[in-house]
Amino acid sequence: MLIFEQSKSQRANPSQAPLQEAGIDSIPAQFRRRRRPLLPEVSEMQAVRHFTRLSQKNFSIDTHFYPLGSCTMKYNPRASNTLAMLPGFLQRHPHSPDNLSQGFMACMFDLQEILKDVTGMTAVSLAPMAGAQGEFAGIAMIRAYHDAREDTARTEILAPDAAHGTNPATATMCNYKVKEIPTDAQGDVDIDALKAAVGPQTAGIMLTNPSTLGVFERRIKDIAEIVHSAGGLLYYDGANLNAILGKVKPGDMGFDVIHMNLHKTFSTPHGGGGPGAGPVGVSPRLEPFLPVPLVVKNDDEYSWLKEKDRPQTIGRLSTFMGNAGVLLRAYVYARLLGREGMHRVADFATLNANYMLARLRKAGFEAAFPERLATHEFIITLKRQAKELGVNTMDFAKRLLDYGFHAPTTYFPLLVAECLLIEPTETEAKEDIDAFIEAMIKIQHEAESDPEKVKSAPHSLPVRRLDDVKAAKDMDLRWTVSE
Amino acid sequence: MPFIPHTDDDVKTMLDAIGANSIEDLFAEIPAELRSEGLDSIPDGVNEMDISRLMRERADQDSRSLCFAGAGAYEHHIPAAVWELTTRGEFYTAYTPYQAEASQGTLQLLYEYQSMMASLTGMDVSNASLYDGASALAEAVLMAVRANRKSKSKRILTPRTVHPDYRRVANTIVHNQGIVLDELDFDRQQGVIDPASLPDDPGDVTALIIPQPNYFGALEDVDVLTDWAHAHGALVIAVVNPVSLAILTPPGEWGDSGADIVCGDGQPLGAPLSSGGPYFGFMCCRKAFVRQMPGRIIGRTTDLDGKSGYTLTLQAREQHIRRSKATSNICTNQGLLVTAATIYMSLLGAQGLERVALACHANTMKLLAALDETDGVTKLFDRPLFHEAVVQFDLPVADVMRALSVQGIIGGVSLADDYPELGNSILICATETKTDADIETYTASLKRIAMRLTANRCPVQPKM
Numbered sequence: 001m002l003i004f005e006q007s008k009s010q011r012a013n014p015s016q017a018p019l020q021e022a023g024i025d026s027i028p029a030q031f032r033r034r035r036r037p038l039l040p041e042v043s044e045m046q047a048v049r050h051f052t053r054l055s056q057k058n059f060s061i062d063t064h065f066y067p068l069g070s071c072t073m074k075y076n077p078r079a080s081n082t083l084a085m086l087p088g089f090l091q092r093h094p095h096s097p098d099n100l101s102q103g104f105m106a107c108m109f110d111l112q113e114i115l116k117d118v119t120g121m122t123a124v125s126l127a128p129m130a131g132a133q134g135e136f137a138g139i140a141m142i143r144a145y146h147d148a149r150e151d152t153a154r155t156e157i158l159a160p161d162a163a164h165g166t167n168p169a170t171a172t173m174c175n176y177k178v179k180e181i182p183t184d185a186q187g188d189v190d191i192d193a194l195k196a197a198v199g200p201q202t203a204g205i206m207l208t209n210p211s212t213l214g215v216f217e218r219r220i221k222d223i224a225e226i227v228h229s230a231g232g233l234l235y236y237d238g239a240n241l242n243a244i245l246g247k248v249k250p251g252d253m254g255f256d257v258i259h260m261n262l263h264k265t266f267s268t269p270h271g272g273g274g275p276g277a278g279p280v281g282v283s284p285r286l287e288p289f290l291p292v293p294l295v296v297k298n299d300d301e302y303s304w305l306k307e308k309d310r311p312q313t314i315g316r317l318s319t320f321m322g323n324a325g326v327l328l329r330a331y332v333y334a335r336l337l338g339r340e341g342m343h344r345v346a347d348f349a350t351l352n353a354n355y356m357l358a359r360l361r362k363a364g365f366e367a368a369f370p371e372r373l374a375t376h377e378f379i380i381t382l383k384r385q386a387k388e389l390g391v392n393t394m395d396f397a398k399r400l401l402d403y404g405f406h407a408p409t410t411y412f413p414l415l416v417a418e419c420l421l422i423e424p425t426e427t428e429a430k431e432d433i434d435a436f437i438e439a440m441i442k443i444q445h446e447a448e449s450d451p452e453k454v455k456s457a458p459h460s461l462p463v464r465r466l467d468d469v470k471a472a473k474d475m476d477l478r479w480t481v482s483e
Numbered sequence: 484m485p486f487i488p489h490t491d492d493d494v495k496t497m498l499d500a501i502g503a504n505s506i507e508d509l510f511a512e513i514p515a516e517l518r519s520e521g522l523d524s525i526p527d528g529v530n531e532m533d534i535s536r537l538m539r540e541r542a543d544q545d546s547r548s549l550c551f552a553g554a555g556a557y558e559h560h561i562p563a564a565v566w567e568l569t570t571r572g573e574f575y576t577a578y579t580p581y582q583a584e585a586s587q588g589t590l591q592l593l594y595e596y597q598s599m600m601a602s603l604t605g606m607d608v609s610n611a612s613l614y615d616g617a618s619a620l621a622e623a624v625l626m627a628v629r630a631n632r633k634s635k636s637k638r639i640l641t642p643r644t645v646h647p648d649y650r651r652v653a654n655t656i657v658h659n660q661g662i663v664l665d666e667l668d669f670d671r672q673q674g675v676i677d678p679a680s681l682p683d684d685p686g687d688v689t690a691l692i693i694p695q696p697n698y699f700g701a702l703e704d705v706d707v708l709t710d711w712a713h714a715h716g717a718l719v720i721a722v723v724n725p726v727s728l729a730i731l732t733p734p735g736e737w738g739d740s741g742a743d744i745v746c747g748d749g750q751p752l753g754a755p756l757s758s759g760g761p762y763f764g765f766m767c768c769r770k771a772f773v774r775q776m777p778g779r780i781i782g783r784t785t786d787l788d789g790k791s792g793y794t795l796t797l798q799a800r801e802q803h804i805r806r807s808k809a810t811s812n813i814c815t816n817q818g819l820l821v822t823a824a825t826i827y828m829s830l831l832g833a834q835g836l837e838r839v840a841l842a843c844h845a846n847t848m849k850l851l852a853a854l855d856e857t858d859g860v861t862k863l864f865d866r867p868l869f870h871e872a873v874v875q876f877d878l879p880v881a882d883v884m885r886a887l888s889v890q891g892i893i894g895g896v897s898l899a900d901d902y903p904e905l906g907n908s909i910l911i912c913a914t915e916t917k918t919d920a921d922i923e924t925y926t927a928s929l930k931r932i933a934m935r936l937t938a939n940r941c942p943v944q945p946k947m
Contacts (some may be wrong), residue, residue: 062576
């Protein structure tokens with residue numbers, strides 16, 4: 001039932017509204033609303049019960065194993081939330097003067113320093129509010145760099161065909177043409193194709209490493225060499241940073257700019273689809289172009305650098321300084337982990353992924369890249385099941401929900417037919433991973449003995465499979481009173 | 484090991500299953516010369532007790548101030564239930580509802596949110612949110628360029644009464660695509676766009692941005708402006724404060740045919756100030772433009788049994804399908820903040836939200852009257868307003884603001900950098916959280932500071 005359907009005219013929550021009687025006479029009638037908006041009229045308890053019940057219809061990390069590849073659904077420490085929501089942080093107005101903000105600014109400065117170190121970059125801006133905005137900032141900096149050198153013939157961004165959809169979309173937003181580079185049979189970038197593609201028109205390349213195929217790009221040094229010699233720059237999509245935290249730094253691989261998804265690697269909540277945070281790190285030649293504001297420290301006093309201090313900046317990306325509350329959560333997480341903890345992230349994320357891959361293969365599932373080690377994630381392909389049994393990847397995914405597991409990422413990357421991209425993360429215990437593998441084996445048996453059961457899954461959730469075509473055709477996008 | 488559950492036995496069993504001798508073996512594909520073990524700037528890990536102590540110290544260091552600043556971030560009362568519910572693990576630790584059957588909670592909530600926002604703005608449809616108000620304006624500009632197929636100029640008329648940082652962000656995001664944000668000046672007496680100053684023949688204009696209330700808190704002649712834009716083939720992008728819409732005409736009813744795209748920052752609906760984020764941007768539009776709208780959109784449909792359910796829809800606009808031809812590179816919304824806003828609006832209802840808006844308006848009028856009676860302070864514009872206003876000091880604004888801050892008062896936001904022509908001016912705001920005593924504290928401090936600063940500036944002349 002919708003909250004609107006529980007609504008009753010004149011029901012109100014007086015304890016939530018100001019008591020003062022205030023008139024509207026000082027606002028002339030021409031500016032005033034004539035009809036009240038349709039907002040629910042429910043009691044506080046009705047609202048609490050309604051949203052509590054809605055929450056119970058969700059799968060989440062706190063309730064379910066959530067091996068959604070490329071999304072790094074690891075445990076979100078409660079301390080990060082509690083400490084980011086201390087009153088002193090929540091009540092701070094973004095225009096608070098520096099003398100009333102030193103505590104908050106100290107956290108932001110420390111976080112910048114930590115992110116510089118883990119990425120091997122020389123400077124970091126915390127401004128971007130999400131990974132995609134970090135990507136935008138990165139490519140906008142590459143453009144600003146070439147423009148500043150009056151090197152304006154560079155009109156193209158290269159991206160592997162396995163790249164996230166945000167990569168080509170971002171390049172377009174920065175007015176670049178996108179040229180896709182094919183992937184070879186082992187999951188590495190096709191070096192010959194890359195050599196043929198680069199030239200004086202190349203502004204840069206966008207790469208994820210490990211790639212979206214769940215394998216490490218082994219010839220990254222060669223790629224860097226080829227692109228740099230052509231005068232292009234290297235952009236690192238930090239989506240998969242969890243795989244290499246404390247093992248290898250993007251700066252050492254030759255990248256000029258990187259964005260990080262703090263909601264992945266630094267364990268801030270995904271919140272049902274945001275908020276994220278996508279700080280960017282750069283090598284020295286891109287430093288002048290970083291988005292503002294930046295926190296600096298002089299004689300133990302913190303202050304902001306803004307447009308006037310940074311004349312070559314690509315500018316501002318949000319009204320204020322970015323997603324401060326997310327950044328505080330990431331900072332708490334980074335401090336809880338510390339140096340040793342960071343190293344262990346990649347160790348155990350990789351151990352879990354390789355263990356899952358080994359066991360699934362042993363159970364008869366086909367790895368997309370059987371010759372390769374898994375990184376923090378890996379791909380299996382169900383094209384044999386789809387062909388022989390008529391049970392496809394989506395069917396497996398939906399049936400997993402019945403067994404109490406959130407499905408892995410399905411049908412991405414687009415290069416591998418009938419794929420599942422599986423990322424267990426380091427925070428899952430062996431017994432939960434084993435239970436997932438057992439469920440996969442059971443579903444395989446069901447697909448052989450009772451395929452309809454799998455194809456019509458899920459059977460135990462609040463709804464069965466939904467009609468997406470109808471959703472797009474009818475476009476029922478809001479409740480209206482006529483109902 | 485923080486947050487890692489493996490025992491030594493687990494590790495051994497798992498390595499055996501893999502057929503590896505050590506975890507280190509699993510990194511064999513990374514070229515050895517690239518490996519870097521050093522993380523020298525990262526301190527040793529601490530436990531929860533120690534990080535709690537540090538964070539409390541730092542939060543207390545920024546201890547509560549009496550805040551009369553607005554300028555895009557507003558201090559409102561947030562019902563306790565809002566964040567109690569929002570931080571439930573099932574909302575807090577879920578992700579984008581890709582598996583609709585396992586995400587009906589988030590999906591239904593977003594559908595309810597879309598319904599509330601569409602009604603509040605008077606528009607046909609809403610998306611499931613964008614990052615913040617400023618970036619929502621940038622996306623609205625990009626959307627207007629796509630939607631206004633008759634216009635070829637990519638020229639957006641952008642009044643200087645739009646929040647300066649919204650204009651900066653919009654420019655950062657759109658300028659690479661050849662879009663020009665053409666400035667439109669404001670009337671110095673009224674602090675709004677003077678409709679009489681609009682040209683009879685503006686040429687090819689893609690869209691006009693109309694802020695209501697504007698950055699100065701003043702109310703624009705939205706009906707006249709909307710009709711002018713439409714008469715010249717331009718779309719109207721409304722930038723609005725959602726709380727103000729409880730009492731102000733919704734953009735869908737502006738002029739003869741209403742605004743085309745509506746955006747703004749959702750922070751006033753249940754998001755704490757929190758240093759500027761995370762907030763959320765909202766965007767609503769006419770149904771005819773929905774396929775040009777960026778961001779996630781939720782639709783109601785039916786399942787195999789004909790039962791009602793909710794799902795992500797119109798995904799063919801989005802980056803994961805359309806790649807370089809997508810409407811935007813955006814791939815998330817601000818789910819958690821929208822969760823808070825939906826609960827906030829449900830607890831307040833239309834009546835409650837109206838009372839909040841009226842109380843904000845009344846308190847700002849009181850503050851303005853009290854300041855206007857203070858020596859050396861002048862109210863700047865003669866214009867109806869919502870909950871912000873501009874006042875001018877006789878004294879250097881930076882000195883006044885600094886002196887106030889030493890007393891724990893954030894007196895407002897200086898306009899010196901963005902509007903030098905307004906002299907020593909600040910933008911003030913008093914929401915429903917401010918009491919008469921708070922206003923008295925502010926004006927009393929201001930009087931003392933003015934006396935002291937005046938005394939310092941005009942030392943008593945020695946007698947000749």
